[in-house]
Amino acid sequence: MLIAVISLAVMGGLFGIILGIAGKKFAVEVDPRVEELLNFMPGANCGACGMAGCGAFAEAIVAGEVNPRLCAPGGASLYEKIAAIMGTDVSSYEERKVAQLLCQGGFEQSKMLYEYKGVHDCHLALANFKGPKACNYGCVRMGNCSRVCPFGAIQMGSDGLPVINFYLCTGCNKCVVECPQQILQLVGVSRQVHVRCLNTDKGKDARPICTTACIKCKLCEKNCPEDAVHVVPFGNGTVALVDYEKCTNCGICAAKCPTKAIQKNAAISEEVLREIGIPKDEEPGCQSCGVCKPL
């Protein structure tokens, strides 16, 4: 009886010591800030940030590897909490980027070469004489970007062009990679003025095939008070491009542009973004991650 108790106690003690040493040796250090951040995360594990889930995102924030603004469901209120926990300033976070379409060649604006009746796919349509549109630089209007968007942020509009919902767009870059014409671009969400044409042909070639093409008149360049927009060499020609570092969203170039290739959008308010962010204590409910939209 005594032997049984003693031998078991010795064995137990021995294993305890071994486990204790191993526990010290293989300890995984968890930053307390990760736990704290997780308390404020929406907890939707939607993947809008590009991480495996809220846990991975919190770890990446603490490691300083990601921009906290990537959390779309969190909204502005979350960014403030992250800033408080991490001891940083919200304004120092790089702003959220959204996809912008750099083409306005809808059914009315651009001329067609032929009627395409093949498979509904941008790449396949482009394989036939560089696409059904006369313009070789613009949107093919077959909606690959809309299909590839995991958040349902891109819908095909009535003019055949994709319409991007900037509140749903998380800047995941999938549409930018998919677009065969490379006319989708990730730009900071606060940028309002964009040259929505990438036709690098000369004005006299570009104008007849699309009413809203950049004709390289340089009116924007001459009128810009900030020296932010220039007609620069691009591809095998030139096109007007906005320097987003300098642009102040004044919109003078958009007003002067004779073909309205330059557009000034309505501002995307931080207020609305703040409303989109749903605090965690309201779950279970919609986290507005947008994943359900395409389903």
Next chain:
Amino acid sequence: MQEYLIIIVSAVLINNIVLSQFLGICPFLGVSKKLSSSLGMGGAVSFVLVLSGAITWVVRHYILVPFDIGYMQTVAFILIIASLVQFVEMVMRKFTPPLYKALGIYLPLITTNCAVLGVAIINVQKDFSFGKAMTHSLAHSAGFTLALVLMSGIRERMEDADIPESMQGTPIALVIAALMSISFLGFSGLI
């Protein structure tokens, strides 16, 4: 040599720990949804099984038998297995965090995995020498991994299958387990 061969063949195919002896069913049904995590689980169980097979043999032959406290066998074996699982968990958490997350609750559950204790007890019952006990443990862990991998392969295919609503999930998994068990019965004529 032939004895070892018989031990291996009988442990892997004829007396497969899951499909013939019905031990370790919990991870067999729980972690068999994805091939990668089932391989990880097989690896973890194999590690614990072989190591616990070795330690329980030593403990039995140098502590339990000399002191004549064979009746403490189950308690002592559980103690060893639980400590080993703790150890494996620590190592995995440190070196393979993705696998640690994929296995989830099933990793600590290896503690109560009857396959591990079962093999240790079979080693005792058959009165194997150390070499034979190790071969036996290894072969059984291979058999366990084999069953798990086969199951996960079938379940991955089932994702695409059109299964009646009332049969989805656990019911169809149990039916498959039963069919696999019956087919493994065919190996019984091997030796």
